[in-house]
Amino acid sequence: MAEFYDCSDPETRAAGLHAAAEAITRGELVLLPTDTVYGVAADAFSPAAVARLLAAKNRGRAMPVPVLIGEASTLAGLVLQMPEVATRLAQKFWPGGLTLVLEHAPSLAWDLGDAEGTVAVRLPGDELTRDLLRRTGPLAVSSANRSGRPAATSAQQADMQLGAHAAVVLDDGPRTNSAASTIVDCTGPAPRVLRVGAIPVERLREVVPEVTD
Secondary structure (H helix, E strand, O other), X not given: OOEEEEOOOHHHHHHHHHHHHHHHHOOOOEEEXXXXXEEEEEEOXXXXXXXXXXXXXXXXXXXXOOEEOOOHHHHXXXXXXXXXXXXXXXXXXXXXXXXXXXXXXXXXXXXXXXXXXXXXXXXXXXXXXXXXXXXXXXXEEEEOOOXXXXXXXXXXXXXXXXXXXXXXXXXXXXXXXXXXXXXXXXXXXXOEEEEOOOOOHHHHHHHOOOOXX
């Protein structure tokens, strides 16, 4: 049974962050809020932990798990190169609901699924999650729901769906924005929208007119 922490209280918040970081270090799963929906997190550099995340969600390897980072500067160590269009999008929409798909650095020892040399990265706007990311480093994070079921917008919903598979639940209140992040593939000749979510295509085109959908 997962340990539940009400992060509206400063002392409980600190204890929850410590417990969550320890759980990640042990290869366990953590349920946590993001600026879109609640997510399930694992150590991005632990193939066993990522496999545990996929099994908890009943999700196959064909849908690789995205990675969340705590600071934009972390991205440079994760990717092979940073295309200029990706830089412009990140500067405009990070932190926030934009996920960028980039070629990952071949030296990284991770297995996020059948990603074919790419990684989907996001800098979330949620401060609680970013505080945890600063402690743990990059986390593999997917929405905290069983595959095919609605995304969890509260810690209670996340716990009902995946609590049996997690060690820690960080409760920071409900998330009213149930839209998932917008995903943009920046690995090709022109950036391409793979999923429309929190950021409309029209806003993307204000920054990068060549975006296709």
